[in-house]
Amino acid sequence: QVQLVESGGGVVQPGGSLRLSCVASGFTFSRFGIHWLRQAPGKGLEWLTFIRKDASDKYYSDSVKGRFTVSRDNSENAAYLQMNSLTTEDTAMYYCARTGLTRNWFDPWGQGTLVTVSS
């Protein structure tokens, strides 16, 4: 079945860095764009970034532009989110999601990986 599995979350100090991974299975990874989203504790959903299927285009939300970098390795069926200059405001569950067949809805989502920024 179509599946995305995130990993790499953990506890990091303010100003630190973390790299998240999203490994895909059950579909041809190189045919789909991938989004990263997050959800702060008790809060709603926030879109962060998108990488096109061939990595030719990348888009970022203003909240992470210049600090986060999205990448992918189609040979490994994986996408990555490099997060630098983390602040307590970045504490959240981070999800990767596949883009829709023709437009940018999110389906499916991974189970998420928790990032906690704390001293």
Add this chain to the structure above:
Amino acid sequence: EIVMTQSPATLSVSPGERVTLSCRAGQSVGNSLAWYQQKLGQAPRLLIYGASTRATGVPARFSGSGSGTEFTLTISSLQAEDFAIYYCQQYDNWPPLTFAGGTRVEIK
């Protein structure tokens, strides 16, 4: 940025009742609107895209309607497993892709 809003924030409903959730876009998004369901401790799940097309495996009791700036998600007869938070999301004009704040459907 297109601002999305949902109402009400919380809805108390009895099993078997019909439920109507509303979503409003700050400007027209055509039919580029998706709905998601998120149960406690789980990732969101796509229910509806294109404002009215059910995703694969979504029960027929879920239906979406609307276009432009006003959208509705209807659950025809609420089941126990439907108690969750529901989010709408626009994908017409981006970046950024934007969500509304969600409606929590709780047991009355």
